[in-house]
Amino acid sequence: MDSQAEALLERVGALLRTYLTSSTDREAPVVRFAGPEQLREAFRQAGVSLELDEPQAPLEVEALVRAVETTLAYSVRTQHPRFFNQNFAGADPVAVLGDWLAAALNSTVATYEAAPVFTLMEKAVVARLARVAGLSPAEGVLNPGGSMSNLSALHLARHRALPEALREGMHAGPRLVAFTSEQSHFSLERAMALTGMGRESLVKVPCDESGRMRPDALEEAVRQARDQGARPFFVNATAGTTVLGAFDPLPELAEVARTHGMWLHVDGCHGASVLFSERHRHLMRGVEAAASLVWNPHKMLGITQQCSVLLVRHPGMLRECFSTRAAYLFQQDKHHVEEDLGEQSFLCARRADSVKLWLTWKLRGDAGFAHRLEHALELAAYTAERVRQDERFRLAFPPSFSHVCFWWVPPELRPLEDWSAPEVHARLHQLSVAIKDRMQREGTMMIGYQPLAGRPNFFRLLFINPAVTRDDVDTTLELMDRYGSELA
């Protein structure tokens, strides 16, 4: 290692250790708000341009250290107990270490010969997750994100419905139609376009009041598609929708899927982790009927980005769909080629995303994951109750799972009866934007908002981070009330 790299390793290593050991400190701002121009200026002040110069001269170690300091200072502290903005809040530092280990070894999991330990670790986590889900024996693969896992599931389901498509493409058969709820993740829509089946062939099935797909509406939609001469082949059931955290009714959807010979895929990116909790795993009842399940440990299990697992009940199908028998990589005459994972995924070279899950799981145990889940759900329940009893707030939806969706209500509208009256609607919509602006500028907290199902912008508190306490919830609500009051 050259002396510059060695010096940087020393200096940046120390900065990162300090960052991690204080990453959940409440005294630090969640974010030091800055627009693009301010950020560029901050880097200039640190003596490093954010842009790459032409030509880019080699900089000194000291300049790079300042760049890393600036990056740490202006990046969002996603482990902070008042970062509720996304479902990757509160990564476990053990997972960070697993990520570091994978980066230091810099291999890919395509072949056993180049990544023997990581190959077996991937198989170990896939096998155990399948058992936890009641899907064992299942094959599986780790993907860099849920979008990739959903895409792969769609491809596999098409292969079952229309095996000629692999060779001949979509012209080999009739129009194929997939079904998903209107509140499911947008990756399904992107995937339908990418797979050449077309966005219009994704039917968005209506939900009930809690955001769960209605089995009767699915049945009806399937009938309509058939009437139009198309072939229904795929149902995506969501376990933990993005905005409301709703769980589609798996047993009923499985029944419809079975009746019509469709592949049942469960998008459990967010919600599948509940399987670790004896108390709450009933939410996933019916998952054992799924043909495939995607589960993102990088959400509720605190694993760092990215760690998404696709489990598949049809043995050999991943390989059937993805293998191209590349002679330069998967030589059949070398040692342990049967262990190679690179023929089971769309991506050839994949980062070793299993190691961070493996390491975290070994240190925390099943019980640690269960505790993480139950802590989050307990806090969500506490918050929902707190909001319900306080006329300064109003639930926008019945609380469900780890999500609490609500408005701050300005004094003149309390108690809020009807959010749908046009002037009330407009006021709530705009206030969420203004309150969020204040949060960001003050750096006290980060919470997402969005409209849904006719409701104006509401805040969504997402519970995931084990560092969050009831006090944090109280502080968050009080701050929100203060900002709202000042703005109203």
Added chain:
Amino acid sequence: MDSQAEALLERVGALLRTYLTSSTDREAPVVRFAGPEQLREAFRQAGVSLELDEPQAPLEVEALVRAVETTLAYSVRTQHPRFFNQNFAGADPVAVLGDWLAAALNSTVATYEAAPVFTLMEKAVVARLARVAGLSPAEGVLNPGGSMSNLSALHLARHRALPEALREGMHAGPRLVAFTSEQSHFSLERAMALTGMGRESLVKVPCDESGRMRPDALEEAVRQARDQGARPFFVNATAGTTVLGAFDPLPELAEVARTHGMWLHVDGCHGASVLFSERHRHLMRGVEAAASLVWNPHKMLGITQQCSVLLVRHPGMLRECFSTRAAYLFQQDKHHVEEDLGEQSFLCARRADSVKLWLTWKLRGDAGFAHRLEHALELAAYTAERVRQDERFRLAFPPSFSHVCFWWVPPELRPLEDWSAPEVHARLHQLSVAIKDRMQREGTMMIGYQPLAGRPNFFRLLFINPAVTRDDVDTTLELMDRYGSELA
């Protein structure tokens, strides 16, 4: 941070620093060869099962430290000067640090609000890479691998050829046909299946003796496809093929593409990095005519896995193809939404892969990247000459770029005249397997072999790692000769 995580951070942090500072040591074995059962036993000896138990109990920090030690001991040392097996040899430790920084901050680059610094860093590297390639202004996106980038390019090209496909799928139009060389990467084939265009609609165009796509053969293939009533829409030109490192003739292919209204995509995953070298960048001549280029800094620039950049000349097209306007994430009424990157890629949440490239680039400068390239190409030339003049070896192909492909020749066949005689063919084929087996067992080096274009298994020495010296090449060849002699 809890005390267990803190202890692990301390202990594992120290192990990783030691590993990195000694990662290029010649005294260490490249690999400590072990089959799956031996590996499982090694972990058992360390007091940790490689499998996840049922239930998995939480383990002590000490056990986890031993697991990390075992992982380091049995993983392939890809920075070792005698690891020639893959084109991710010799990662720059500065890139490892960038990866660590991204993991510690654990965000994604979907939105500016959650990843302000990483968003601007991604834009900075995209903008500068486009300028280096002469493709500026171009839009771009970082993907977790070249397969994903090639897939995205194919999707964009289809959108240009058949805009209705996004909504209506492939049934909206005629069969679309894509062209690539018979020696191009298999990801194109996977992508054609995944996009619903079908593997059969990928025409594999013959190569010349050096592995370059033949423009006349492309022209002929396009004509044939038209005659069959299909619509040619996409040509993939490879800059640095996987096995031979060949560069397709871009100006000639661009001309064919232009004549027939096809999208020219350049798969420069491996070879585009040569653009940094004034001396060798002529290999990429013609790239400025490309509609899209994929470039993987995680190959020849020493960036850790994964770091793949797709550059696109059609402004707005990434967004047109991928945007779904998800209201929960890309709120139009929040700050700096125009900076959000999540609508420009198939993946929504993406790891911040730009930061490791940014950091490495800033420390090494353009000159550092150029030096890395030129060092590799100088060593490849040295090796090719060395092999050519030594009757113990025989070049399997004319040397090209960073790749040297050759056989070790057993004494009774020297000088090797005709490799194609059946018994010679069989002997060479089998000897490569046996020699590789010895390398792995002794842990002295790792080199890939494969058959191609009728030739029996040959070794491919891939030059990428800046730690490799001429002495390493000499040692490698002598070791290969020793193993061969003992086995022959």
